[in-house]
Amino acid sequence: MKAERPAAAVDTSLIEVRDLSLWYGEKQALDRVSFDLYRTGCLAFIGPSGCGKTTALKCLNRMHDEVRDVRITGSIRLEGHDIHARSVDPPLLRRRFGWVAQKPNPFTSTIYENVAYGARLHGVARPGAELDALVRHCLEEADLWDEVKDRLHRMHGTELSGGQQQRLCIARALSTQPDVLLMDEPTGSIDPISTGHVEDLILRLKARMAIIVVTHAMEQAKRVADRTAFFHLGRLRELGRTARVFSNPHDPACAAFIAGKYG
Numbered sequence: 001m002k003a004e005r006p007a008a009a010v011d012t013s014l015i016e017v018r019d020l021s022l023w024y025g026e027k028q029a030l031d032r033v034s035f036d037l038y039r040t041g042c043l044a045f046i047g048p049s050g051c052g053k054t055t056a057l058k059c060l061n062r063m064h065d066e067v068r069d070v071r072i073t074g075s076i077r078l079e080g081h082d083i084h085a086r087s088v089d090p091p092l093l094r095r096r097f098g099w100v101a102q103k104p105n106p107f108t109s110t111i112y113e114n115v116a117y118g119a120r121l122h123g124v125a126r127p128g129a130e131l132d133a134l135v136r137h138c139l140e141e142a143d144l145w146d147e148v149k150d151r152l153h154r155m156h157g158t159e160l161s162g163g164q165q166q167r168l169c170i171a172r173a174l175s176t177q178p179d180v181l182l183m184d185e186p187t188g189s190i191d192p193i194s195t196g197h198v199e200d201l202i203l204r205l206k207a208r209m210a211i212i213v214v215t216h217a218m219e220q221a222k223r224v225a226d227r228t229a230f231f232h233l234g235r236l237r238e239l240g241r242t243a244r245v246f247s248n249p250h251d252p253a254c255a256a257f258i259a260g261k262y263g
């Protein structure tokens with residue numbers, strides 16, 4: 001795979017993934033994957049079902065730690081430090097990542113508590129005015145504040161509409177003030193209007209943080225991602241600026257996938 005530099009010279013790497021391989025028992029799911037994640041901007045992971053996109057995403061915040069029979073080789077460096085080093089505290093590492101799943105999964109607690117919980121747990125804000133301000137800020141960033149500000153303490157997150165729930169989950173993901181937002185098909189189970197809302201959020205947030213979005217929607221990758229990575233059978237076969245990957249893919253499997261020849 002040919003490396004390709006980003007357009008903006010100011011981009012610097014926050015994370016460097018090198019020769020990352022992963023096995024679930026006997027089954028190899030990632031095969032020598034390498035890529036850089038810059039401090040800002042959006043990187044899309046595309047590729048056919050089962051090619052390793054979610055697995056690669058989960059490696060970054062060590063979500064496989066608790067999964068039995070998982071073996072990982074290669075390296076992942078965050079600001080130059082090996083995330084698997086003994087000195088790394090996994091909960092502290094995970095705080096630097098926000099996770100947004102395909103299906104909105106708010107806690108069965110109030111809207112306020114959904115956002116406040118992680119911030120309180122990690123000591124990001126002191127209970128009281130500081131926490132209130134953080135909750136408001138996160139809900140504003142997720143473009144949900146105006147819709148919920150009058151019922152923060154009396155409505156459960158699970159009572160919101162699907163699209164609102166997903167924005168609540170984004171607010172929750174932002175509450176620990178992460179450097180990276182990991183989004184695993186974040187619009188895969190919400191309606192088109194809510195999808196537009198979430199895409200607008202990605203466009204806004206990526207100006208100040210790194211975002212990886214796993215998506216099956218090619219048009220979505222084109223709309224939100226600065227760079228796109230194509231996975232196939234556990235290998236990262238192509239990575240480059242989104243416009244170039246879609247207009248002039250170098251890898252034959254990537255070209256066939258984008259042309260809709262398989263999926």
Ligand SMILES: Nc1ncnc2c1ncn2[C@@H]1O[C@H](COP(=O)(O)OP(=O)(O)OP(=O)(O)O)[C@@H](O)[C@H]1O
Pocket residue numbers: 024027029047048049050051052053054055056067
């Ligand atoms: N916990 C697990 N145990 C065993 N095999 C797994 C596990 N999770 C994923 N796999 C397998 O690893 C491979 C990669 O899966 P992964 O979910 O990363 O792919 P994906 O590209 O995200 O797929 P999709 O687009 O369908 O979500 C698949 O063959 C999958 O069946």
